[in-house]
Amino acid sequence: MACSQLTASSISTRNVVASFEGLRPVQFHCTHVTIGNPARRSFKGLVVKAATAVAPKYTTLKPLGDRVLLKIKEAEEKTQGGILLPSNAQTKPQGGEVVAVGEGQSFGKIKVETSVKPGAQVVYSKYAGTEVDFNGEKHLILKDDDIVGILETDDIKDLKPLNDRVLIQIEKAEEKTSGGLFLTQATKDKPSFGTVVAVGPGLVDEEGNRKPLAVASGNTVLYSKYAGNDFKGKDGYEYITLRSSDVIAILS
Template identity: 65%
Template sequence: MAAAQLTSVTCSVPAFEGLKSSTTSYKVSSVVVSSPFRRTLTLKSTRGLVVKSATTVAPKYTSLKPLGDRVLVKIKAAEEKSAGGILLPSTAQTKPQAGEVVAIGEGRTIGEKKVDIGVKTGTPVLYSKYSGTEVEFNGSNHLILKEDDIVGILETDDVKDLQPLNDRVLIKVEEAEETTAGGLLLTQASKEKPSIGTVIAVGPGPLNEEGVRTGVPLHPGNTVLYSKYAGNDFKGTDGSEYIALRASDVMAVLS
């Protein structure tokens, strides 16, 4: 019968001048297979393979100016502890969705009107989870993203104080049912994700073809039904669930 033995090796890729791939190391295991016929197949070790998700800007570049309607956001560090004080491993840390605007583009032109960026440098913001391009600049992690990918301005540590931008609305999610219609207690895994909530705040609305904000057809206090898999989920300091989504993802007002 053949036997296999795994040993650990690494591979590497060279760095680049200027903009270069930032790095995360991955181990590649070597395989040794032996058989009764004394034949052995071995994958030889090489130097470390290094792959990095962010783009690193070399120290010789001291300024980064976004173009058009893009903004540069310095990413807030991920939480390293749970609310109960338990130290979280890197794999369990929530990907940050908050940061501070450190540079802005010149805006964009709609029709014949020039529209400036709606946030200023120094503004603390929340942004969509999978938006933008990560950049390591001046030793810190940043994100270059479109202004429209910014969900809202948050000047406190509680998401209920979020000021939505553009056509987005902030909704406090209705709590999931704890029991079935027949009175059976539901486990956390079997609770249906709610798609009903109360509007907490609304943005100024999208821009029309003339560059004018048109507002949204919703108001704080409205109870609404929204698309189940839209938007960005957040948890408030009191444990309540919130969601920030586009007004077009709200399907109906309940009364």
């Protein structure tokens, strides 16, 4: 009998054929789960991340060390024109309000406080932290270093980067080829350079001092592709936030 064989590190199939004839019952081939040597093909398992629910009997949640507790902003359910969005089209929010902060990070005898305070509106990195259902609302516990910047308005160009983060206005993609042909949206090559709008104060060294970044506002820079987080500004420009280490060069 043809079977599917699952191992601890891989899943392989041999001669498995499924047939459907009208409304006849379908006979499934047997499946064995074994632990043994990996097969020829292997892949990493899929991980489903779910929020951790805190029991109602707990009324306070105090983050430790350099961790921060955020209340997550809800995803937009409508477009600006009032059209309802299906759940799969709603963008995952990357912003929230600081609810509580830890005591900070220690460097020997020096203690550095977190870079944000309760009440601040912040933007954080995608997939950072641990989601928690607390007091009936969605929260996130993440490290201070995973917070990209403070954003008190709803326009990304007003972002105040933290630590070694840089906010860049991306150069608009070319509309034509060198031969004068118009490019479609799908064929436009996304540029990996732009103008620095704002920079963070730098990272803290072991002596508790901030080390200034090598780039400054107004610099035109080249940065690594696929780095950072992209945002759409109200002015029609695209922006990206990334670490200063992802900036490759200054153009002039």
